Amino acid sequence: MTQPDLLEMTGIVKLFPGVRALDGVDLRVRAGEVHCLLGQNGAGKSTLIKVLSAALTPDGGTIRWQGEVIELASPAAALRRGIAAMYQELDLVPGLSVAENIFLGHERATAGFSRRGQARDAAAQLLARLGHPEIDPDREVGTLSAAQRQLVSMARALGHRARLIVMDEPTAALSAGEVDNLFRVIGELTADGVAVIYISHRMAEIRRIANRVTVIKDGCTVATGLPVADTTTGELVALMTGGAPPEVAEVGSSATDQPVLEVRGLSRRGEFADVDFTVHAGEIFGLAGLVGCGRSELLEAIFGARTPDSGEVRVAGRRVRSGSVPAAVAAGIGLTPEERKSQALLPQMPLAANVTLASLPHFSRFGFIRRAAETAETRQITEQLQLRPAEPARPIAAFSGGNQQKAVIGRWVLRGCRVLLLDEPTRGVDVGARAELYALMRRLAADGIAIVVVSSDIPEVLALADRVLVLRDGAAVRTAAAGELTESDVLDLVMEAAA
The missing domain is CATH 3.40.50.300 (P-loop containing nucleotide triphosphate hydrolases)
Structure with a gap:
């Protein structure tokens, strides 16, 4: 009944x-x-x-x-x-x-x-x-x-x-x-x-x-x-x-043959196991998978915020010390985390303080911040990333989600990063800001930065990335050129395979 x-x-x-x-x-x-x-x-x-x-x-x-x-x-x-x-x-x-x-x-x-x-x-x-x-x-x-x-x-x-x-x-x-x-x-x-x-x-x-x-x-x-x-x-x-993929401008790949980021056999019990991939200069490399598959944990391990049980990370051929954020930053790795408001931003501090956070030694003298230099560099970053309004003294909490994300990305651009890890970069931003972030990623790749992007939006990953690695339950199940995969292919790999 x-x-x-x-x-x-x-x-x-x-x-x-x-x-x-x-x-x-x-x-x-x-x-x-x-x-x-x-x-x-x-x-x-x-x-x-x-x-x-x-x-x-x-x-x-x-x-x-x-x-x-x-x-x-x-x-x-x-x-x-x-x-x-x-x-x-x-x-x-x-x-x-x-x-x-x-x-x-x-x-x-x-x-x-x-x-x-x-x-x-x-x-x-x-x-x-x-x-x-x-x-x-x-x-x-x-x-x-x-x-x-x-x-x-x-x-x-x-x-x-x-x-x-x-x-x-x-x-x-x-x-x-x-x-x-x-x-x-x-x-x-x-x-x-x-x-x-x-x-x-x-x-x-x-x-x-x-x-x-x-x-x-x-x-x-x-x-x-x-x-x-x-x-x-x-x-x-x-x-x-069903329906159309997100609008990502058709732009030719900037990927080169020069390896920048090499991840070899990276494992952490209960999160991910034996993950291998290489990202080249100018390449956008996508990580696709379901919530809980180990995507964010993998990025954090590359960034040194988690210590892997085994494996190694290399940048430009040099091994990066495991479990050390300072070592990862010194090697040229930057991370925009999934929860930017709680993990990446100082909400009540001004835009300038948030942008320059990873480069403080450059702006300090005898323990004091050189505010004029900090403001000038922030203005350059806001212009480069089209971050609006261009007000370095404005609290970061007063900016839109898309501009907050640009500020976190700008932090690593200012630092001169060679590898940029983006975890859900368009989450919580409106359609217009999303298109601007897509264009920004393309520009950064064209400047030679190796980009790794995690997104729960599969069409977004396929439209942005040059290559995609599909993760399921912490294991890599396939790596392929984005053009060789469809949304249904990826869903089959992460859902039907689990069934």
């Missing part, structure tokens, strides 16, 4: 400056089912679940919960309704304990006093249910591994006794055994009538766990309620990839 709709979202719209993130999305979820939300990174999946959990307010559309039209004023209101979400970017508080995080917002208390002992016991029971009784409820969350933090987030969702739980890429940091435990728990929940919205790129997981699928592309629903058993992987891939 078909279960009634527990949740019905109709015509959901969400606008951001310059971007229509959701453009009339529909989603219907039944009690007791696992409903997979499928789409490429940037399609709007995470935005949709943030609307559902009231982390974002929709600009249009209707949400019905158990047949009743509702408006959710806050995440707490969503939780009271029985809607819990596990975000891809975990919303845990590092300074609090495991138990405090699990029951944050619905603390167990008597007469105004928290019953910590009871909370610890309840947290231990939830973690045991997930197959991890060894995680200490009193341990500070900030000291846990990524996989352990993911498990705490799951326990937090379970602790709310929700009627619907959203899981956004829940297995990205989990081992095979931990995935089995998660799926066992999901089976128990759905048997009790709880609905699960499950977001994953991994086709094997979708085949194993989901009842129905909704596909989103470019903020629009292209198919909804498809039975997994009756839909082929090829059909799902076609639904995900």
